[in-house]
């Protein structure tokens with residue numbers, strides 16, 4: 001079956017953050033929304049059918065986690081990553097961010113230092129600070145259009161920390177970290193008795209030619225010293241369902257984590273989480289192959305368009321997912337001028353790169369999980385704005 005990602009679906013009137021947030025964030029509604037991280041593609045029909053089917057039984061009562069949920073996660077992770085995850089290792093969480101925050105609460109105390117690598121998905125430092133832990137930044141290094149870790153500095157800084165938050169694949173840098181990179185940080189964290197919590201929400205969207213490596217699979221040190229957070233949400237475009245899961249092999253870590261969830265009764269999950277995750281993993285492989293091909297096509301279009309028409313803006317090509325960090329430093333604008341350029345001139349709503357940490361200054365993040373004709377429209381807008389400022393390119 002050929003899925004149609006070219007279809008334009010009007011999301012107005014559905015309370016979509018991407019649409020409704022235009023007014024609250026930009027004070028206007030005439031911008032092309034290419035920001036918050038969900039896709040403008042139809043959620044796969046087989047998932048919608050699973051929800052419909054469950055609704056046909058007209059009692060939506062309290063629900064246990066069906067065996068099918070665990071079996072589907074097990075088979076998916078085994079097939080894709082050769083990772084043998086048993087039912088005992090899986091814990092439902094009401095979202096990846098919630099899971100990360102619970103992990104911070106049970107693995108550290110107020111005042112403890114927590115390390116992360118910026119620019120990074122901004123809730124990492126927001127919830128760390130809100131939980132009164134100190135954020136320690138080990139900024140990534142951008143070299144030849146690719147982000148790398150600063151390992152010498154990592155080794156020094158980690159000595160003072162109680163927890164490390166990894167983003168794998170990285171948002172907004174787009175990197176899928178290699179086994180070697182992950183093994184190295186696993187060893188360093190193990191030696192310093194610092195557990196790792198790994199946000200792998202974008203793993204399912206590894207782009208053609210790239211393979212994701214779950215952190216816990218790279219070494220014994222990683223396996224026994226980590227909590228991995230995964231979800232079907234990004235890959236299958238169901239992030240509105242608040243459903244994710246943690247995988248924890250170390251029994252002590254698992255106990256501490258589940259106890260934390262029990263304190264707020266947050267680990268029980270809900271009907272639609274179980275049915276959609278199971279269905280996505282049972283039926284979704286071909287859809288995922290096609291959607292990642294399509295996203296790759298969008299990234300290729302974006303990259304070649306920028307090179308031809310707006311050469312001072314460079315795409316950091318992601319290895320996973322549909323979020324592209326745009327290096328706009330050669331435009332020579334202040335951050336406010338850059339934001340104004342995208343909003344006032346190009347009529348585009350992108351994420352301000354500086355929200356991901358000060359290393360994101362001079363960057364903007366663009367979501368290309370949309371029909372190609374929408375992306376083309378956005379690029380045409382960008383070209384017009386660019387020509388106004390840089391008539392000689």
Ligand SMILES: Cc1ncc(COP(=O)(O)O)c(C=O)c1O
Pocket residue numbers: 037094095096097098121167171199201202231233239243244
């Ligand atoms: C790296 C990363 N982690 C977590 C999330 C959000 O996860 P959830 O909605 O499951 O809390 C996002 C959403 O953009 C993300 O990019």
